[in-house]
Amino acid sequence: MYQGKVVFNIKEADNIYLLGIEAPKKILKSFKPGQFLKIKIDKRFDPLIPRPFSIHAIDENILYILYQVVGKGTKALSEIKKGEIIEFLGPLGKPFPKIKNYIICAGGIGIAGFGFLLQKSVNKKDFYPPEKIFYGAKTKNELVRLPFLKKFGIPIKLSTDDGSKGYKGLITDMVEKELKKNPQIILACGPQPMLKKIAELGEKYKVKTYLVMETFLACGIGFCMGCVIPSKKGNYLHLCIDGPTFLAEEIDLGFLS
Amino acid sequence: MDFSVNLGLLKLKTPLMLASGTWGLGENLDKFFSLKEIRENIGALVTKGISINPRKGNPPPRLFETPCGLINFIGVENPGIKEFKKSFLPKIKKFGIPVIVNLYGEKIEEFLELAKDLKKEKVAGLELNISCPNVEKGGIYFSYDPKIVSELVRKVRKVWERFLAVKLSPVGPVYEIAEICEKSGADAIVVANTYPALAVISLKPFKILQGGLSGPAIKPLTLRLVYEISKKIKIPVIGCGGIISGKDALEYLLSGAKAFQIGTTNLIDPRSAIKIMRELKEFKNGLCDKSDTC
Known part of the structure; x- marks a missing residue:
């Protein structure tokens, strides 16, 4: 350590x-x-x-x-x-995939890891910036770090459950509108119901969808096998060594309640 | 300072062993330690439980944290003996420390098949996991049935001439099982595995997780077992339960253990072995005797 x-x-x-x-x-x-x-x-x-x-x-x-x-x-x-x-x-874990022409969808504290991606994609060398960022939270107060996120000049679409800022409703509604116009790769992190909806949208609009997952984990380095995510093939993926970002099509979505 | 210990057929450079399931199959030891550190600090590596066929393990959730403890419900996820021998053993042998293979079977025959399969391999010893269900006896745990444990240890002993340890469950007829292991030819016993435990993971709907409890929470319980058992038998007792510091390790050694295993602490910090051995040395040198942080 x-x-x-x-x-x-x-x-x-x-x-x-x-x-x-x-x-x-x-x-x-x-x-x-x-x-x-x-x-x-x-x-x-x-x-x-x-x-x-x-x-x-x-x-x-x-x-x-x-x-x-x-x-x-x-x-x-x-x-x-x-x-x-x-x-x-x-x-620990694997970096985000090196993708181009994609959108970010973040729900609540799911925004946390994308700040570093924006920083590292400025020079378009190892990582590429997203086309748009969709960021939703319960209320205006919980939409955090906006000045920092806006610095990168990427369009940010906001939503809140109570309508106190941006679109009133779920961020996934805004993502669907975008996909209808312009189907593109999605990279999403947030609560499980949001991830499940994003995976469904990915399937509906036939776009590659990456989900950043979360579980309780212990070692974080593949020793204890505690942090499993069920795969579509019927075996288990290990969040700490195979993830935390997974292709939605690889995951058994029944796991996302 | 000489820390070597003699466990009968097995001599260890230090009394510290890495407990089964807490370093995977051990293939990544050199990612966290230099070879010198491995050889100077780690007496032996005990592999994750190996079964005949690959096991995919249990569905999630597999972990639940309790105050000072961790409940696990992993389900012996492992690639099976064939893959272990092919892809893992060649790598872990190169570290130059004794490798002890933890065997998982649900029938006596399975343990025997695994032991025979490892005879030609360069492994220092076997550790039998008897906290598994015996499918031939309706799924009752081996560790609850002294007769079956006696038969198991005797039969494995016949086919395995190197170091043979039995990892006891801390529940059931523990003292009787310890004596039976000695009579049946085991070289050492490991006291003990995790404690059967239950966590309520959701109140509504009511959801539980049943698994094995480990970590500092269990140390006083296992320490008592080690103290009592080591007075009853002559073969070495290897203490295993909640060791997180050099002081914990020393408590086990003074309570009758000849060696000790560290488990949950590896999941907190993969370099725990170095810290624990350093603290143990400091205790031996009298530098640490008043501190409760060592």
Whole structure:
């Protein structure tokens, strides 16, 4: 595990935080968009297992983690103060696929990992920028990091469940409108019902669809076999080594409830 | 400092063993350690459970975290003995530490077939997993049936001349099973496997996960078993349960274990073995005796 110093851990919205970790550049250089890391949150073994997070951005020697408090681990993380030292392991998992002419669909905190993709696709060398970003959340307050995301000059379509900003309704409605006009590859991350809908849309409009999945995981490096995702073939894929991004057609969608 | 231990037919450079299922099949050891670190710190590698045929394992969810513990329901996912010998064993042999293959069978015959199949291979020993259902006895766990364990160990002993350990379940007639393993020719026993546990993963609808509990939560329970069992038998006891620091390891050694296995801690930090051995050395040097963080 590597050590990093917390340089900020600020509240972006209700239950959503942005954590900055100062770490050696050499280590951060090895991270690619789509990969994740595990952060050891408590030294007293509760929570016991380090938690996985996607990489929101990297600026020089600062690693940005955008996270939502959803349980014991993220609650404890939100209480970590500036100046504290934390341990992390990474990069883990496979990077995003190197695709062109695609759209991003993010639901809620699912936006987190796409910031780093935008950063790394500016020079169109290893990764390419999306044509459009579709980003939905429950309310206006939960649409976070918009100034940062807008910096990249890519059209962003927003939606909220309550209509407090952007289109009132589900982001998948907006994605469907787009696909009707212009079928293109989808890269999606968000809650399971959203991913399921996106997979259905991908099938309907016959476009390649990539889903960024989430499960509880322990080792993150293929040792424990704990983080399985059922495949269409009837076997199991392992999120930490085969993912976290999967082609929707490979996954047994019954898993996405 | 000499940390070598003698487990009868097997001599280890250090008392630390990597527990089954917590380093996969061991093929990635060199991604996280240098060869020197492997040889200086890891006494032996115990592989994930190997069965005759490939097993795809259990459906998700396979994991649930509890206070200071982890419940797993993996289901011995493994590629089967043929693929293990072909694609994994050649690589892990090169690390230069003893390889102990954990065997998973649901019939005595299956254990025998696996043991015979490994006779020509360069493996240092076998570890029998008896926390599996015996399909010939209606699925009752081997570990609940002293007669069956006796038959199993005796039969494997006849076909396997190298180091033979039995990994006990912490529940059932544990003390009787330990004595039976000794009488039946085992060289060592591993105390113990995970504890049968249950987690409620959803209140409404009511959903549960049943699996094996590991981690620091179980350490006092297994430590008690090690202490009691090591007074009853003469063959070496290998302690396994919730070790996360050098102090934990030392507690096992002082309670009667000749060696110890680390499991869940590998899932937290793959380099745990180095940290635990460093702390154990510091304890032996008297540098760490007042600290509760080692």
